[in-house]
Amino acid sequence: xxxxxxxxxxxxxxxxxxxxxxxxxxxxxxxxxxxxxxxxxxxxxxxxxxxxxxxxxxxxxxxxxxxxxxxxxxxxxxxxxxxxxxxxxxxxxxxxxxxxxxxxxxxxxxxxxxxxxxxxxxxxxxxxxxxxxxxxxxxxxxxxxxxxxxxxxxxxxxxxxxxxxxxxxxxxxxxxxxxxxxxxxxxxxxxxxxxxxxxxxxxxxxxxxxxxxxxxxxxxxxxxxxxxxxxxxxxxxxxxxxxxxxxxxxxxxxxxxxxxxxxxxxxxxxxxxxxxxxxxxxxxxxxxxxxxxxxxxxxxxxxxxxxxxxxxxxxxxxxxxxxxxxxxxxxxxxxxxxxxxxxxxxxxxxxxxxxxxxxxxxxxxxxxxxxxxxxxxxxxxxxxxxxxxxxxxxxxxxxxxxxxxxxxxxxxxxxxxxxxxxxxxxxxxxxxxxxxxxxxxxxxxxxxxxxxxxxxxxxxxxxxxxxxxxxxxxxxxxxxxxxxxxxxxxxxxxxxxxxxxxxxxxxxxxxxxxxxxxxxxxxxxxxxxxxxxxxxxxxxxxxxxxxxxxxxxxxxxxxxxxxxxxxxxxxxxxxxxxxxxxxxxxxxxxxxxxxxxxxxxxxxxxxxxxxxxxxxxxxxxxxxxxxxxxxxxxxxxxxxxxxxxxxxxxxxxxxxxxxxxxxxxxxxxxxxxxxxxxxxxxxxxxxxxxxxxxxxxxxxxxxxxxxxxxxxxxxxxxxxxxxxxxxxxxxxxxxxxxxxxxxxxxxxxxxxxxxxxxxxxxxxxxxxxxxxxxxxxxxxxxxxxxxxxxxxxxxxxxxxxxxxxxxxxxxxxxxxxxxxxxxxxxxxxxxxxxxxxxxxxxxxxxxxxxxxxxxxxxxxxxxxxxxxxxxxxxxxxxxxxxxxxxxxxxxxxxxxxxxxxxxxxxxxxxxxxxxxxxxxxxxxxxxxxxxxxxxxxxxxxxxxxxxxxxxxxxxxxxxxxxx
Numbered sequence: 001x002x003x004x005x006x007x008x009x010x011x012x013x014x015x016x017x018x019x020x021x022x023x024x025x026x027x028x029x030x031x032x033x034x035x036x037x038x039x040x041x042x043x044x045x046x047x048x049x050x051x052x053x054x055x056x057x058x059x060x061x062x063x064x065x066x067x068x069x070x071x072x073x074x075x076x077x078x079x080x081x082x083x084x085x086x087x088x089x090x091x092x093x094x095x096x097x098x099x100x101x102x103x104x105x106x107x108x109x110x111x112x113x114x115x116x117x118x119x120x121x122x123x124x125x126x127x128x129x130x131x132x133x134x135x136x137x138x139x140x141x142x143x144x145x146x147x148x149x150x151x152x153x154x155x156x157x158x159x160x161x162x163x164x165x166x167x168x169x170x171x172x173x174x175x176x177x178x179x180x181x182x183x184x185x186x187x188x189x190x191x192x193x194x195x196x197x198x199x200x201x202x203x204x205x206x207x208x209x210x211x212x213x214x215x216x217x218x219x220x221x222x223x224x225x226x227x228x229x230x231x232x233x234x235x236x237x238x239x240x241x242x243x244x245x246x247x248x249x250x251x252x253x254x255x256x257x258x259x260x261x262x263x264x265x266x267x268x269x270x271x272x273x274x275x276x277x278x279x280x281x282x283x284x285x286x287x288x289x290x291x292x293x294x295x296x297x298x299x300x301x302x303x304x305x306x307x308x309x310x311x312x313x314x315x316x317x318x319x320x321x322x323x324x325x326x327x328x329x330x331x332x333x334x335x336x337x338x339x340x341x342x343x344x345x346x347x348x349x350x351x352x353x354x355x356x357x358x359x360x361x362x363x364x365x366x367x368x369x370x371x372x373x374x375x376x377x378x379x380x381x382x383x384x385x386x387x388x389x390x391x392x393x394x395x396x397x398x399x400x401x402x403x404x405x406x407x408x409x410x411x412x413x414x415x416x417x418x419x420x421x422x423x424x425x426x427x428x429x430x431x432x433x434x435x436x437x438x439x440x441x442x443x444x445x446x447x448x449x450x451x452x453x454x455x456x457x458x459x460x461x462x463x464x465x466x467x468x469x470x471x472x473x474x475x476x477x478x479x480x481x482x483x484x485x486x487x488x489x490x491x492x493x494x495x496x497x498x499x500x501x502x503x504x505x506x507x508x509x510x511x512x513x514x515x516x517x518x519x520x521x522x523x524x525x526x527x528x529x530x531x532x533x534x535x536x537x538x539x540x541x542x543x544x545x546x547x548x549x550x551x552x553x554x555x556x557x558x559x560x561x562x563x564x565x566x567x568x569x570x571x572x573x574x575x576x577x578x579x580x581x582x583x584x585x586x587x588x589x590x591x592x593x594x595x596x597x598x599x600x601x602x603x604x605x606x607x608x609x610x611x612x613x614x615x616x617x618x619x620x621x622x623x624x625x626x627x628x629x630x631x632x633x634x635x636x637x638x639x640x641x642x643x644x645x646x647x648x649x650x651x652x653x654x655x656x657x658x659x660x661x662x663x664x665x666x667x668x669x670x671x672x673x674x675x676x677x678x679x680x681x682x683x684x685x686x687x688x689x690x691x692x693x694x695x696x697x698x699x700x701x702x703x704x705x706x707x708x709x710x711x712x713x714x715x716x717x718x719x720x721x722x723x724x725x726x727x728x729x730x731x732x733x734x735x736x737x738x739x740x741x742x743x744x745x746x747x748x749x750x751x752x753x754x755x756x757x758x759x760x761x762x763x764x765x766x767x768x769x770x771x772x773x774x775x776x777x778x779x780x781x782x783x784x785x786x787x788x789x790x791x792x793x794x795x796x797x798x799x800x801x802x803x804x805x806x807x808x809x810x811x812x813x814x815x816x817x818x819x820x821x822x823x824x825x826x827x828x829x830x831x832x833x834x835x836x837x838x839x840x841x842x843x844x845x846x847x848x849x850x851x852x853x854x855x856x857x858x859x860x861x862x863x864x865x866x867x868x869x870x871x872x873x874x875x876x877x878x879x880x881x882x883x884x885x886x887x888x889x890x891x892x893x894x895x896x897x898x899x900x901x902x903x904x905x906x907x908x909x910x911x912x913x914x915x916x917x918x919x920x921x922x923x924x925x926x927x928x929x930x931x932x933x934x935x936x937x938x939x940x941x942x943x944x945x946x947x948x949x950x951x952x953x954x955x956x957x958x959x960x961x962x963x
Contacts (some may be wrong), residue, residue: 001219002596038069038078039087041110043248046076046090048107053124059098060645089113093469094523096142097121102779105507110136117156118754121145121539128167130155137161140525144168144190144537151175152196164525166537168214171195173580176215180793181206185416190236190450190534193217200239205230214451216263224269226250233258236451236534240286242264247271251714254278260531261453262360265289265309273310277301278321283453288312288333296320296339302654306454309805311362316340319363323347330357330456336366343390347375353380356458363388371396402848408485410457410839422773427508428542430499432477440508441546442480442497443518445872449455449492453532456491457484464533471527472518475501483806493539509546613677614689614700620648621655621691621698628657644703653688658697673699675771679744683736685759685769694953704767706760709733709823713755713830713858715907723864725764726827728871731897732766733758737820738890740768741813747777749811753819754833755826775811799840804884814884817893821879830858830870839882848873868903 013799050063060074069078069088077092090111101123108117109131117138133155140163141156148170156165165183168190175198175719176191186207192214199222200215200427211233220242228237229252237256240263248271249264256262259279265707266289266307273292276282285301286309297315298309305326311333318341323332325346330349343363351359356658358380365387375395377383383399385391413716420437423429454460461481478501484494484630498518500510510518521527522538529535624645625632632643634654640680643655676687677811691698709729712721721729740748751773759769773795796805800822802815825840833840847856853873875896881887888896 020633027769036086036088037067038159039085039089042090042408043068045105045107045110046073048191049093049105052107053102055098055100055102057099059095060098083905092118094118095122096523096538100124104129104132104143106131111135113137115161116140116142118142118523119146120537123147125149127151128153128156128172132156133158135159136446139163140166142166143170146170148172152177152180154179155262159183160185162186164190166190168192168194168678173197173219176201176204178203180204183207185209187806188212189255190214191218195219197221199223200225200228202227203226206230209233211235211529212238212451214238215242216536218242221245223247224250224264226252226713229253229255231256235259235531236261236263236467238263239267239450240850242267243580244269249274249292251275260284260304261534263451273297275299275314281531283307283328285309296334298322301326303327306330306456309336311335312580313337319343319347319368321346325350327351329359330459331360331362333360333362334366335362337366337580339363340367340369340795342372343368343385345371345375346379348381348383349374350382351378352519353378354459355380356461358382358456358458360384376397426546428877430478430502431480431497433499434477435502436890438508440499440502441510441544442499443510443547444542444544445495445496445522446541447494447522448487448537448539449494449533449535450537451489451493451534453534455490457486460532467530467533468527472498472521474498512547515543515547556902563857613673616689616698616700618691618693618696621645621657621696621700622931623648625654625655645700651688652705654701656699656701675748675774677747679771681736681739682765683732683741683767684739685767695770702761704759705762706764708756708824709758710755712760713826719862720862723861723869726861726902727897727904728867729758729760729764729766730824730827730872731894731901733768733823734820734890734894734897736766736768736897737816740774740893741777741816741890747813749775749777749813750816750819751775751811751815752796752800753823754797755823758823777813797833802884803882812884812887814887817879817887820883820890820893821876821887824872824876824879828858828869828876829856830860831856841877844873845877845880848877865904868900871900875900 003031021334046068047062047108050060051815055061056635062071063073065071068076068090075093075095075098076090077094078088078858079091091114093108093111093114094116096118099117099122103123103126106121106129108114111117112135114135115137117132117135118140119516120142122145124143125148127150128143128148130153132138136159138159139161141159142164144166146169148167149172150169152172153176154177156162157177161882162183163185165186165188169192172191172194176202180186181201181203186890187209187212191211193216195218196215197219200220202225204210204213205225205227208231210231212235213228213231214236216238217240220239223242224239224247228234229250234256235258238258238261245268247269247412251274253259253262254274254276256279259282261284262276262282263284265286266705269287269290269292271292272294273296275285275297276285276296280302281304282302283304284307285305288309289312292310292313292315294315296315296319298320300322301308303326306328307330308323309331310334315334315337317339319339321344324344347361348359353359360382360839362384364384368385368388368390370390371849383396385396385399386401390396395411397844423439425753426439430438430440430442433440443767456677457464465476465479465481472479478499480497482494482495482497482501487493500507500514502508519541522541527536618659622628624647625643628641628643632645634642634644641657641659643657645653645655647653657690671713673687673690680686685704686702687699688702689700691700700759737750737753740750748771750768750771752770755770757770758769761767795801796819800819802818805811805815822840825831825832827843829840829844831840833844844856847853853870857864857869875888875893879887879893
């Protein structure tokens with residue numbers, strides 16, 4: 001509708017006129033006809049509901065104005081359910097995650113047409129009003145994530161249309177009412193993480209529609225009713241962490257023909273393990289941490305099984321052969337039992353795992369004496385035998401060390417185009433979009449799988465994307481699982497982003513109806529259930545600035561088609577003159593706006609002069625690049641093209657030339673020059689000048705012939721670097737970052753430290769580049785107080801992002817320290833930060849803790865002093881601590897690297913840089929001589945395969961376009 005210069009196209013203006021005219025039709029009807037209003041009884045009920053709540057964020061401030069249904073009260077959605085009484089009725093009360101406290105009012109019972117009551121993720125206390133049982137139309141009762149107390153009302157069993165009860169994560173006590181057996185349409189009992197006590201009523205076996213029974217983490221006692229096996233459609237039975245002291249698992253449970261998951265962890269159960277082999281699609285069994293005795297049943301389980309956890313019991317006998325030939329098995333946990341005999345290697349030798357699949361066999365602390373068959377483990381199989389007689393055994397040394405748990409979290413590397421311009425906030429690159437450099441505003445959701453049927457998400461990552469995008473009726477590339485983390489339960493929390501589809505001009509946001517539709521799919525549980533992924537819950541959703549008005553718009557009334565037709569027909573008469581006036585006003589406003597915008601852009605072309613930075617003419621730039629010939633071009637991005645140029649005095653430079661319509665405006669261009677003009681350090685890439693004339697914007701940098709650090713760590717690099725060279729580069733880079741943090745005025749947080757943003761000059765001197773994402777550090781206020789952080793939208797590169805900054809949006813100098821720690825790990829290992837789903841920090845940490853540190857060191861580095869490498873690793877891992885306060889500051893990092901440099905044998909440093917000054921003593925690029933391993937092929941025009949930032953395809957030049 002509006003282009004980057006504020007201009008509205010002719011078709012867009014026409015559409016806007018039509019929309020405005022239609023709005024006037026609606027207003028005219030309001031003046032000339034009687035609109036239906038909310039039923040008076042429901043209006044008074046809503047006022048009482050608000051009175052009983054505490055609303056510190058004033059989310060419900062508009063509940064004091066006008067009519068609830070026609071004045072768009074926040075969270076109130078209505079419909080004209082009964083045309084005979086001519087009233088509107090509350091259909092939904094959607095108050096998710098609004099920081100509300102107080103109590104639930106008994107007046108809720110007077111909203112007798114309500115279908116959805118959603119108070120999830122607030123701080124509401126008190127008990128559930130018995131009057132809720134009066135809402136016969138209620139389908140979704142969503143109260144989880146509050147501080148509710150007291151018992152469950154018997155009256156809740158009188159809700160004939162209830163589909164879902166979600167009261168988990170409260171403090172509800174007392175027994176489960178037997179009246180709940182009357183809930184014939186209820187599919188979901190989510191009552192976990194409360195203080196519910198007493199016996200599970202056997203009468204619940206009458207619930208013919210029930211599919212999920214989640215009662216874990218309560219105070220349930222008594223016995224496990226065998227009658228639960230009679231629930232015909234039960235898929236998940238999850239009762240962990242209750243106390244069925246001394247009772248057995250009913251043998252009848254084998255008759256649950258549709259069961260997918262049985263989880264009875266830590267329930268004080270005794271007796272034998274029942275034979276569960278008759279259950280055809282059982283995928284998940286957790287009977288751990290009980291007092292189960294006897295042997296493990298020998299019949300083969302379902303081929304759908306992913307997880308078998310029988311650990312921490314009193315099981316005896318041998319490990320049965322039925323654990324072989326299970327094609328989807330991810331984890332077999334039998335540790336801390338009294339199992340004996342031999343372990344059949346067929347458990348793992350019969351498996352053919354792809355790159356995303358893993359198999360963990362934890363058999364620690366038993367009485368296992370041998371391995372039958374080949375002990376050789378395929379890739380991605382982990383076997384732990386510590387605490388068995390079979391250890392120690394030289395051939396099993398890796399399996400007899402301490403158990404290392406599998407990854408519990410993941411951050412998607414995403415796809416950040418290196419040759420694209422930055423996106424203006426709040427827009428960002430649409431990950432996965434088939435259109436390159438597409439900036440869009442995503443919808444952001446906190447999402448959680450409450451009871452997944454697996455323990456390792458990686459093999460199900462792509463199927464999950466297909467499941468969710470199919471359920472949401474969107475394209476597969478619109479969804480980005482930005483991160484996920486396993487939580488207690490186990491439950492799987494995720495951060496999701498959904499991007500609009502590129503359709504041409506102005507498609508970088510969803511329209512209002514599509515936002516509402518996607519929100520409704522989540523909040524109304526319209527996404528079909530999945531067997532393997534289980535039930536889900538919405539934790540939060542974030543609407544960025546372009547979508548801020550959607551919630552209030554969603555709170556409007558759903559009018560019938562006949563009512564809308566009446567509005568239009570009733571308003572047409574007498575509206576012609578008004579239409580003409582409205583049209584004239586809109587067109588005149590747009591014309592004036594375009595004239596003003598054009599004039600403002602012309603006036604902004606002012607001459608600028610900045611000390612220390614040369615103001616080049618367009619003619620000088622054209623001469624330096626042979627009139628911007630293609631032979632001079634070394635890179636291209638959405639911002640523009642990058643050229644290698646030779647100035648009149650012979651200086652070789654890199655020139656970044658903005659193309660017309662790039663996302664960098666006048667203000668950003670000037671700010672960038674002013675920022676870089678103040679930065680002068682031998683370990684920072686220098687801005688030499690700029691050109692700002694003839695409608696051209698160009699930045700001129702020193703040319704960096706040896707490209708990026710990442711290129712020299714690549715397996716394709718012809719000249720691998722020694723440990724001494726890597727240490728020297730690390731020290732130079734650290735000094736550049738330290739300058740930004742402590743000597744620049746004001747200090748600067750770089751925010752995008754990575755191996756592709758560390759460039760190497762002709763002498764292999766490291767220089768930090770790309771200040772496009774940089775932010776000024778906080779400055780003292782009038783009282784001298786300096787804030788510890790800058791609150792900002794998360795920007796940076798996946799794999800390098802500080803986890804705490806990612807979660808809190810609080811940017812500090814320690815965020816750069818974390819990113820630099822990842823660079824140090826790259827220098828040591830040659831690995832990428834994220835590759836094949838593996839995170840470099842986690843991989844090196846695991847190797848370090850298991851005593852296998854030297855197994856991950858880059859073999860292309862040649863010989864090295866082991867004590868220096870250990871110290872280097874230790875420093876890198878300290879920088880990558882999750883807790884900000886546990887990381888060193890850059891001054892400490894530089895000090896440690898200087899000490900490391902002094903520890904390296906002199907012969908090594910001499911080979912690396914024969915006559916270069918000691919970097920620990922303040923080497924300058926002006927006095928340094930050539931590096932001993934200089935690659936002649938890299939002294940000419942350098943065209944990098946992996947570039948820094950997001951504007952260039954050449955490692956020779958940093959990108960510094962503001963995002």
